Amino acid sequence: MNKKQLIEKLSLTPHIEGGYFCRTYSSDLKTEMPSGSKPRHLLSSIFYMLTDDSPIGYLHKNKSDIIHYFHGGSPLSYLILHPDGTLERQVLGTELAKEQQLQLIVRGGCWKASELQTGEFGLISEAVSPGFDYEDMELAEKSIIKNQFPHLWDQISKYVR
Numbered sequence: 001m002n003k004k005q006l007i008e009k010l011s012l013t014p015h016i017e018g019g020y021f022c023r024t025y026s027s028d029l030k031t032e033m034p035s036g037s038k039p040r041h042l043l044s045s046i047f048y049m050l051t052d053d054s055p056i057g058y059l060h061k062n063k064s065d066i067i068h069y070f071h072g073g074s075p076l077s078y079l080i081l082h083p084d085g086t087l088e089r090q091v092l093g094t095e096l097a098k099e100q101q102l103q104l105i106v107r108g109g110c111w112k113a114s115e116l117q118t119g120e121f122g123l124i125s126e127a128v129s130p131g132f133d134y135e136d137m138e139l140a141e142k143s144i145i146k147n148q149f150p151h152l153w154d155q156i157s158k159y160v161r
Contacts, residue, residue, distance in 0.1 A: 003051045003121040010047050016139070018057045018161075019050040019114075023132075024125075031130050040064075041131030049123045050076060050116040057114035059140035059159040067127045068092060068104040074119030075100055079159060081111035087152055091117070092124060111140060113159035 001009065012020035023046050030039040048068075050057060059081070070076070075093030082088065093100035106112050116122050140160045146153050 003049070006049065006121065006123065010049075012047060012049055014054070015048070015057075017060050019048055019054050021046045021048045026131055033130065037135065038133075040133055040136070043127060043129045044131030045125060045127045046132070047123065048126055049073075049121050050114060051121045052116065052119070055116040056159065057112075058161040059111050059113040059145065059156065061109060061111045061138050061140075062106075062128070062132070063108045063136040064128050064130050064132065065108050066106050068106065069125045069127070070094065070100075070102050071123040071125060073121040073123050075117045076122040076124065077115045077117055078104060078106070079113045079115075079156065080106055081149065081152070081156065083109055085149060085152070087155065092122070093117075111145075113156070115159075 007020055011022045013022065015021040023044060025045040026041040027043045029042040031042050032039055070092040075091050078090045078092065080088040080090065090104050091100045092104055094102070142160050145156065145160055149156065
């Protein structure tokens, strides 16, 4: 299938981070969150796709841990910025001999961005625990990121919207 067919078949819509997504699951079970936040689903899952017309998932962080599962298309590059300032790069894809991975874990509290390497699309799923809520997500702001990580700005600036 091509990207247009997948967008239609999977009911994907534009995501505020870039790319396209569709929430596919939210558990009925809920968990309490610290500091007065409302309860969260124990687990949620989405399809997420970057395309040649929306190739970047812009820098953001979540409070929850997220597991990314590669499904198909072209590889996706991930940039993970840990709270201590360590910058990690990983690639989701099927070429394991080239150090690509089928699954990637990004811990809550880490900044992350993703980018389609080549081709028309790259399709993944994400499982989030506790389940995703927009209240738990922060999009990167240029002034904050540039001040917090000045030594990395040249490497990460293109991922800040």
